[in-house]
Amino acid sequence: MQVKIGFEIHQQLATKKLFCSCPGELTDAEPDAIVARRLRPTQSELGEIDRAALDEYIKKKYYEYEVNNSHACLVELDEEPPHEPTEKAVDSTIEIALLLKAQVVDEIHFMRKLVIDGSNTSGFQRTAIIAFDGYIDTSQGKVRIPIICLEEEAARKIKQEGNKVVYRLDRLGIPLVEITTAPDIKTPGQAIEAAKKIGDILRSTGKVKRGIGTIRQDVNISIEGGARVEIKGVQDLDSIPWIIKNEIERQKLLLDVKEEIENRVKKDKIKLEIRNLTDIFKKSNSGIIKKALGNKGRILGMRLQGFSGLLRDRLGPELAGYARVKAGVSGIFHSDELPAYGIEAEEVEEVRRNLSLSEEDAFVIVAERYAKARKALEAVHERALLAFGGIPEETRMALKDSSSKYMRPLPGAARMYPETDIPPVVISPDKLLWTESNLPELIEHKAKRLEVDYKLNNALAEQLARSEYSELFERVVAGNRKFAGFAASVLLSTLKELRREGFSVAAIPEEKIEEVLIAAERGELAREAVVEVLKFLCEKPESRIETVKESLGLKGFDEDELRELIKNILKEKEDFIREHGNAAEKPLMGVVMKQVRGKADGKLINRILREELLKFPGE
Structure with missing residues (x-):
């Protein structure tokens, strides 16, 4: 049976909002105001009413919007016209389009896409085509990308009580790049390969948000003899094959029902x-x-x-x-x-x-x-x-068990009409040429380079290339490639463990993490003390490293002080050393480390300990 699969991938960009200067971040602060609205469908430029919009209107819902003055303004409330599109968001989308081998348009024209589920106060979403005719290569063939758009993110749904739906406006207006593939994908395996490849291209730019909710995959599926069904809200890549398999089975079952009921x-x-x-x-x-x-x-x-x-x-x-x-x-x-x-x-x-x-x-x-x-x-x-x-053509919502549930009819072309408040944005040949000449290194290429340049194993290199800390890593180890293994371990493992333990790692500025690692690389901070320093910075992220060391009692030993301490320990353990000979080194290392407690680097301790053991009488 022939199967056609396509994606609509929505990725938030790491910039301020698209049509105002509000930050593109979420907040859990108490709202400063609550605004109530009812929304009604309007006719498209062809005089038609979209069936999905009409379906929402019939539900007779009304909406409340929580407003935080620090994260939303009159633009989000639809009480003020949109400002000019944020240049950084436009530039980031152009860069993504070029990495996807697409043709960028000469002029950007924003349109209004009718949306009356309450997720936009205006009743429409602003969207613009940025590029067309892109593609990616997969092991099972080329997957075309006919269109790449820049649009505004919807408001954040907080709760629903009967016919009342409550949204928060902090998310509304965050720039969103939408990448639509052609239905060229034939198998669940090819689907996950394509999704991962597009995801890697997005992350290669360093200009997209990361974390739960910042990227969503809508999967379009149709089987022979059927119709297109859109499954929205797929966030876990590993669930994609199961969602596709379950939807194929559901559609087969519906075709069987059709044949049986007609008889x-x-x-x-x-x-x-x-x-x-x-x-x-x-x-x-x-x-x-x-x-x-x-x-x-x-x-x-x-x-x-x-x-x-x-x-x-x-x-x-x-x-x-x-x-x-x-x-x-x-x-x-x-x-x-x-x-x-x-x-x-x-x-x-x-x-x-x-x-x-x-x-x-x-x-x-x-x-x-x-x-x-x-x-x-x-x-x-x-x-x-x-x-x-x-x-039936319909939009469905992905569920945690990889099944789906009905949401609404599939939207039609009648939901689009021109945006009259935003003038066209001309993309100059110079801007396009500069962007083409300064495209970032793709993750797959970076992983191979990291593996060779820093002697990392393949898995660690790939993990690091996909990490948000890959550039920080290269800055830290630029002058000392032998430090690469430790730096990678901190960035990929230690920080993850701290998050699991409930520490607010996101509160630490990237430059502060870099400062900690550089101090460890220079021997100014014992490697063994890095975890405690990072824990401290989770609570007080603006603290100076010297202040943290003093607060934690980590004022380091200089080499002479450390040597004197080790000599004294060896005198105390003289009988033990004579009894065990060379085998005494490892236990003695533990004794010294316990007394030093992170105030000196382990490699330095080991070097001095070996030197002093060689001088020890009778050895």
Whole structure:
């Protein structure tokens, strides 16, 4: 079976916001203000209303926006026109486009993309094409990149309470580069290879954000005889093959259902006929039913002619997904799974009689307030009709178990219209030429160079090349390549361990980490003391290294002081040395290290200890 797979990769850029001077960082501070809004769809430049936008509007939601004055301004509130696009964000996107071998446009024209799920206060997202016709090479062939865009990030969703959704505006407006591949990917293995390759190119620039939530992969999947389905919010690269495999299986199942249902019943026989079945369940032992009735709910049901046996583990989750999203119910019951959940066989039979079901018919019931229950069954009916088409075009959300759930219909072209507040941005030939001449070293090339230049093993070199500290590493070891192993260990292992232990490593400025490593390289700070110094800096990141050493009691020994200390220890351990001879060196090293406690470098201690042992009487 032919499978087509493509990506939309969204990567935050490490700059200030795209259309104002607010910082491109998140904050957990209490908001200074809260603004409430309702959003409505508008027509595109062709006079059409986008189906996804209309679907959101029908949900009747309203939105609250938390505003922190230090991280958002009137631009994010849509109370002030956008400023000129941030030059650094534009330049970074051009650089990424050139690394992807794409053709950069002569002029950048921003458009408005209709978005009324509340994630943008204006009801649209500003986006612009920066380049086109790029590509990457994979072991299974070329993957084309037809378009590269620069756009603004959405607001950060905080919580949802009924029809109210709360967003925070700190994330809104952070520059986002969007890389769209053609559906050239044929296997899950090629998909993860392509995603990693694009990710490495992005990180090669040193101009993108890192960490959870800063990069997202939307996966587009279609199989032969089906339609495109977009799965949003894939953050873990290792889950990509499983998400693709699960979606392929889901689509195969839907095509099987299509074939089976078409052999049973005609589409026009699936009527929306809703019955009030509350009386049947007045004495029900089901906790869910009791709770609904206690909240003045009703039990509504409908027949699905010819659907018996097609719901359990097949179409049932699809119907429930539509009901949850479009009506806000927690779930539905269907005949393929009953009796269960406290609903008795007698109640099931009574429902079947009431709805006049044959053996091939199924039913769906919903326990909710009347209006919500009816809306849920209308959504179920809508999805049941779509089963005759096989696979509906839709947007789905990736889940932790690598499955997905329904979100909304797939957006169409009707969501785009021109941005009138931002003039075109001309990309001069000189800027393009300068950028082409100063492209950064790709991670795959850097890894090979680090392996050769610093005598690192392949795995360590690759890890270091992908690290945010790769440039810092090279600055530190430039004058002493023998220090490379220790520096790499601190940057890749020690800092990671401190994060796991709960230390705020992110609070330490990069230049301060560099200062610590240089002090260790010069022998001004014992290597054994580096961990304690870094822990101290996590709490007080602006402290001077000398101040930290004094606070931790790490004022170092000079060589003469250290030699005198070692001589005294050897005198105390004279009998031990005579008894063990050369084997005494290792235990004595431990004794000295314990007394020095990180105030001198281990290599220096070992050298002096060996020198003094050679001078020792009788040795």
